[in-house]
Amino acid sequence: MIKGLYEAHLPVSDLDRSIQFYEGLGLEFDHCIEGRVAFLWIEKEKSWLGLWQTEKVELDYHPSIRHIAFQVELEDLKISIAWLKDKGISARKAFGFEPTEPFVMPNDGYGHAKVHFDDPDGNSLEFICKVEKNNPDLNENMYWSDWEKFNQSS
Missing domain, CATH: 3.10.180.10 (2,3-Dihydroxybiphenyl 1,2-Dioxygenase, domain 1)
Structure with missing residues (x-):
């Protein structure tokens, strides 16, 4: 369907x-x-x-009414903060992570790497991609550089 x-x-x-x-x-x-x-x-x-x-x-922000996540390729996500900056757009802090690099939120068997930013009206936007989770012990949100380090294939 x-x-x-x-x-x-x-x-x-x-x-x-x-x-x-x-x-x-x-x-x-x-x-x-x-x-x-x-x-x-x-x-x-x-x-x-x-x-x-x-x-x-001017509605109070809530992800159920003012949020869109755009799927991107991992290589594009890695450069997205600089790409946004070149367009005059600032990435923003999300889930406690400063916008210095993408961060990852793990799930069972995979994770989601992401960068958050806003449109001119404060609508919440996100670049996101699914990433492999090779290390089953990775269960905490972390910056992409840490994810790469701790998620090496055995």
Whole structure:
């Protein structure tokens, strides 16, 4: 039945500014409806992001209503903090980790490496990728450099 996620939506206060921001992240603009809703492809013909211009962007942050995680390749994640900085975007502290490098949150058998940042309206954004977990004793969140060191194959 379900094959994937087709769309997600975020509130924005300035549609043109937000379109420019998300195009800067590599999303491709598709269309706008009545100058109040814009759709940009995350993956062409597969998934897109809807941006809704509204005065109601001052909602208290909660990941269930104002968060999008973009899947990236590990090699891109490793350089993402510098890549964002080159675009005038600052990575932010998340889960107690300073934005000096990606960090990893382990699960059973794998982990998720990630970097967090915000859009111009404070919507929470994330670059994330699944990473192998070769060391079953790795059960704590840690910076990527520590994960690499402690996750060496035996």
